[in-house]
Amino acid sequence: MPKLLDFPIIVINFKTYLESLGDRGMRIAKDAESVSNETGVCICVAPQFTDIKSIANAVSIPVFAQHVDPYPPGSYTGSISVEAIKDAGAIGSILNHSEKKLQLASIFAAVKMLKNAGMFSLVCAEDVEPAMAVAALSPTMLAVEPPELIGTGIPVSKARPEIVSESVQRIRSINREIKILCGAGITRGDDVRRAIELGSDGVLLASGVVKAKDPRAVIKEMAEAVLSSR
Numbered sequence: 001m002p003k004l005l006d007f008p009i010i011v012i013n014f015k016t017y018l019e020s021l022g023d024r025g026m027r028i029a030k031d032a033e034s035v036s037n038e039t040g041v042c043i044c045v046a047p048q049f050t051d052i053k054s055i056a057n058a059v060s061i062p063v064f065a066q067h068v069d070p071y072p073p074g075s076y077t078g079s080i081s082v083e084a085i086k087d088a089g090a091i092g093s094i095l096n097h098s099e100k101k102l103q104l105a106s107i108f109a110a111v112k113m114l115k116n117a118g119m120f121s122l123v124c125a126e127d128v129e130p131a132m133a134v135a136a137l138s139p140t141m142l143a144v145e146p147p148e149l150i151g152t153g154i155p156v157s158k159a160r161p162e163i164v165s166e167s168v169q170r171i172r173s174i175n176r177e178i179k180i181l182c183g184a185g186i187t188r189g190d191d192v193r194r195a196i197e198l199g200s201d202g203v204l205l206a207s208g209v210v211k212a213k214d215p216r217a218v219i220k221e222m223a224e225a226v227l228s229s230r
């Protein structure tokens with residue numbers, strides 16, 4: 001794996017929140033970059049599609065797309081190709097987020113296309129069993145996110161610790177290469193600390209940072225939690 005990613009990792013998904021659109025997304029990406037430079041913790045951002053290029057040009061931290069379609073360039077109106085996100089400056093993509101689900105065959109194809117393009121894949125799964133199915137596709141990272149906790153501020157690492165520890169244990173028993181993240185409701189440094197204590201390699205989060213009054217302060221608190229768990 002190229003050294004662009006380092007673990008434990010923090011991945012901030014901008015979703016389509018107004019608070020992460022355009023200049024406001026740029027601000028959050030710059031905050032993430034400055035905290036990453038200050039702490040040495042790997043922090044990635046997944047901006048809205050239309051902001052990928054400007055953000056990737058402006059920051060040195062890894063930029064991911066939120067989704068990519070498993071189609072080659074050509075007559076696929078409205079689709080997002082691997083080539084397009086790569087050209088815009090992304091180094092990988094989230095796939096199968098519970099808000100943008102894909103069939104297993106499409107996930108497999110997209111993981112393969114990203115790999116062939118020298119890019120990373122971060123595939124989401126809603127529970128332990130789907131996570132096991134996804135693990136068979138050997139993505140770079142796999143994020144377990146129970147949908148009922150997404151956007152609630154109730155952290156998966158505290159409300160459903162067993163889903164994290166069981167995923168970690170079962171996925172590692174079949175594939176030690178995949179980095180395992182957890183997400184949903186992660187809003188504080190302590191939620192990140194707990195996620196790492198449960199054996200995960202990092203967190204995937206959105207509203208806790210994007211909708212925070214002071215996103216930089218939250219990112220800093222989370223990065224410090226990563227440092228203290230090293």
Ligand code: G3P
Pocket residue numbers: 013097145149150151152153183184185186204205206207208
């Ligand atoms: O992709 C991250 C995610 O779905 C979790 O969202 O707002 O609960 O951090 P949130």
